[in-house]
Amino acid sequence: MTDTTLIAYTPEQTAKILQLSKNTVYELIAKGEIIAKRIGKVYRIPAKSLSFVSTGLDSDLLEADQADRKNLSLIQKELSTFRAKS
Amino acid sequence: MTSRLEVFFDSDVIISSLISNKGAAYLLLNTTAVKPIVSDIQKEELVIVVKRLGLDIKRLNTLIEKKFRVAKIVVSKPEINKRFLKYVLDPNDAHVVAGIAASKPSFFVSYNLRHFKIDKIKADFKAISLTPAQLLQYIRLKRNRSLVS
Numbered sequence: 001m002t003d004t005t006l007i008a009y010t011p012e013q014t015a016k017i018l019q020l021s022k023n024t025v026y027e028l029i030a031k032g033e034i035i036a037k038r039i040g041k042v043y044r045i046p047a048k049s050l051s052f053v054s055t056g057l058d059s060d061l062l063e064a065d066q067a068d069r070k071n072l073s074l075i076q077k078e079l080s081t082f083r084a085k086s
Numbered sequence: 087m088t089s090r091l092e093v094f095f096d097s098d099v100i101i102s103s104l105i106s107n108k109g110a111a112y113l114l115l116n117t118t119a120v121k122p123i124v125s126d127i128q129k130e131e132l133v134i135v136v137k138r139l140g141l142d143i144k145r146l147n148t149l150i151e152k153k154f155r156v157a158k159i160v161v162s163k164p165e166i167n168k169r170f171l172k173y174v175l176d177p178n179d180a181h182v183v184a185g186i187a188a189s190k191p192s193f194f195v196s197y198n199l200r201h202f203k204i205d206k207i208k209a210d211f212k213a214i215s216l217t218p219a220q221l222l223q224y225i226r227l228k229r230n231r232s233l234v235s
Contacts, residue, residue, distance in 0.1 A: 057219050058226070061110060065219035068102040068109035072197050075101045078135045083178035086131070 008044040011036075017053055091225070093120045094186050095154075096196035097128050097135065099218055104141050104149070110218035114195065115153060119225045122154045125185030129156060157189035173210075176201050186211050195221055 014034065015022045026043075028034040035049040051059040093114075102111035115122060124132075129150060136146045150156070161169065161184060170180040170187070179201050186194055186207060194207065194215045204215035216224070 052223075057223050061219040061222050061226075064108060064110035064113055064222070065217065067106050068111050068197065068218070071102060071105045071109075072098065074139070075098050075105075075135075076198060078138050079097055079101075079131070080176075080178070082131055082135050082138075083176075083181075086178075 008037075008046050009050065011043050011045065014045045014050065017050060090119060090121045091193055091221075092123060092189070092191040093193045093195055093221065094123045094157075094189055094191040094213065096182055096194070096198060097124075097132055098197045099195050100124065100128075100132060100146075100149070101136060101139065101141070102197065102218075104136065104145055110222055111197075114218045114222055115149070117222070117225060119229075120193075120221075123157055123185075123189045123191055124150065124154045125157050125159050125181065125188065127159055127181045128185060155189070157185055159184045159188050173203050173206055174201060175203070183207060183211075186213050193221055 009017070011022055011025045011029070014020075015025045018025070020028075025034065029036045029043060029045070034045055036043045036045045048059040051057065051062050055062050057065060095115075099111045099114075102109050103115045106112060114120060132146060132150075133143065136143055159166070159181065163181075166180050166184045167177060170183040171177055173183040174180050179198075182196075183202070190211070191213050194202075194204075194213045195218050196202065196215065197217060199215055199217065202215060207213055207215055
């Protein structure tokens with residue numbers, strides 16, 4: 001389970017979350033499939049890179065979903081009102 | 087080349103795409119991976135609701151004309167309620183399922199999925215119900231797989 005208090009994960013923590021080997025995590029970082037930053041000799045993976053684990057959505061799509069949901073209650077209220085009268 | 091997915095759009099998704107160009111609805115309608123579908127009944131309700139929300143009606147009309155296939159629902163309102171009530175929790179949404187039945191899409195997108203009996207819709211009409219972002223996630227997966235294979 002992802003710890004929402006953490007901003008970034010180590011490759012070891014990421015491997016545990018994704019149920020992969022540490023080597024596979026490094027391979028995925030090398031391919032660009034996991035976005036990570038090398039800081040000195042170590043890598044850190046931002047929690048946002050793993051957003052799909054808890055939400056099922058990549059972080060950019062999660063943001064796009066949230067952008068729409070801000071306006072949803074008004075849209076659905078008007079649609080419900082119209083459909084109830086038709 | 088990957089074939090385009092036929093996707094039936096609930097009205098809340100279409101209206102969302104007019105409000106925010108950063109939202110998943112807008113992104114979905116601007117991907118070449120989908121063939122959007124709407125029903126003729128929804129077209130009528132969209133015009134009225136878009137006006138009430140103070141949105142640009144010309145943008146809606148252009149969007150529908152340029153991007154959507156409009157599926158004609160040939161059954162009457164009483165018949166819609168009779169045949170499609172079993173697929174919804176709110177009877178006022180039955181015409182949306184009538185549109186799905188008429189157009190036979192692979193997917194149905196809505197921000198109001200909890201109002202629809204999505205397992206029954208999948209079983210009877212073979213349409214998978216998702217939110218716009220979920221469908222975009224699936225399209226992304228398909229694209230990545232086609233790059234690898």
